Amino acid sequence: MGRVTTQALALRRTPFGETSQIAEFLTRSEGRISLIIKGVHRERSRKGGSVDLLDECVVTYWSRRNSRAMPQLSERRVTSHHPGMRRRRDLLLAGQYLVELLRSVVPEGQRVPGVFELSSAYLAALDGGPEPAALPTVVFALEGAMLRMAGFEPVLDRCVACGRRPQGHRVVRCDPQQGGIVCSACRDGERGTFDLSSVAAETILRLAGQDPRRMTQTILPPDTARDVRRFFDRTFVHLLERRPRCLLLPFEFNAAESRGAREPART
Ligand SMILES: [Zn+2]
Missing domain, CATH: 1.20.1440.120 (Recombination protein O, C-terminal domain)
Incomplete structure (x- = not known):
């Protein structure tokens, strides 16, 4: 298992269950990836709340080699919302x-x-x-x-x-x-x-x-x-x-x- 922190650009989000989202990002170091964001609507979450398309952010997640499970986002910080x-x-x-x-x-x-x-x-x-x-x-x-x-x-x-x-x-x-x-x-x-x-x-x-x-x-x-x-x-x-x-x-x-x-x- 490896911890990955990389710059990312939000390309898509889809609701997943009651409280989660699947978000797709273009990342600087890993290319285009999908991450699951659990408890996305929780206030003051370190996951940065609901993902806005085209936001630039820094994401951290755990990547498991040889695992088919979608990696889970652990932190996200928005660096530009492009107002x-x-x-x-x-x-x-x-x-x-x-x-x-x-x-x-x-x-x-x-x-x-x-x-x-x-x-x-x-x-x-x-x-x-x-x-x-x-x-x-x-x-x-x-x-x-x-x-x-x-x-x-x-x-x-x-x-x-x-x-x-x-x-x-x-x-x-x-x-x-x-x-x-x-x-x-x-x-x-x-x-x-x-x-x-x-x-x-x-x-x-x-x-x-x-x-x-x-x-x-x-x-x-x-x-x-x-x-x-x-x-x-x-x-x-x-x-x-x-x-x-x-x-x-x-x-x-x-x-x-x-x-x-x-x-x-x-x-
Ligand atoms: Zn010719």
């Missing part, structure tokens, strides 16, 4: 989008300290209250870095099949199935592919290496933002095999587009 993020609906939705991405691309129990750092930086960026026009840039920085860390880094500076670099193209063709852009010689039909402006491709590559906290003043031209949004939208739909639930919510242009040409109305 700035909770004040605005668009920011809170962008926070919930993080939860959805983490639960989709980070396997349980896999140690991913870089993803914890990124998530923490992203929440801090949201908590700082970026103006709505800069919010997409903050989200793009998260999405690009998350793809890279999860092993799905897209190839956007050369053809993913033959390696040829696009020369002087203003628009390239992107194929989520192949994981990047494909030149005309390597294309096998247009099915599932979409156009991406070269400017948007460069923007995606550039933002993926940025700390989201440094992107809170960066406002992209609307055309570029729309292209980048479509890229991540298509890429995550391909990876997750479904549309992330939160994806549509914080971005009006995205919602408008998905009502338009991309998804013809069913008749």
Whole structure:
């Protein structure tokens, strides 16, 4: 049995019996884990009361190797409640989008300290209250870095099949199935592919290496933002095999587009 104390980010909670909760955390040292919290509603509990989603905290629990029983939380101290993020609906939705991405691309129990750092930086960026026009840039920085860390880094500076670099193209063709852009010689039909402006491709590559906290003043031209949004939208739909639930919510242009040409109305 080992005592573990680690920084953690609350991703989910579910009631368990009358007095307990099961909470899921992304932890810095142990990755995504679930802990049982007994007596959660007891006053002045060292377990920090009921878990609020997206709270950052320090948790202590006992981990039993070779045991299938869910570890029990023994202490929890909230270090940030992100009040700035909770004040605005668009920011809170962008926070919930993080939860959805983490639960989709980070396997349980896999140690991913870089993803914890990124998530923490992203929440801090949201908590700082970026103006709505800069919010997409903050989200793009998260999405690009998350793809890279999860092993799905897209190839956007050369053809993913033959390696040829696009020369002087203003628009390239992107194929989520192949994981990047494909030149005309390597294309096998247009099915599932979409156009991406070269400017948007460069923007995606550039933002993926940025700390989201440094992107809170960066406002992209609307055309570029729309292209980048479509890229991540298509890429995550391909990876997750479904549309992330939160994806549509914080971005009006995205919602408008998905009502338009991309998804013809069913008749
Ligand atoms: Zn090619």
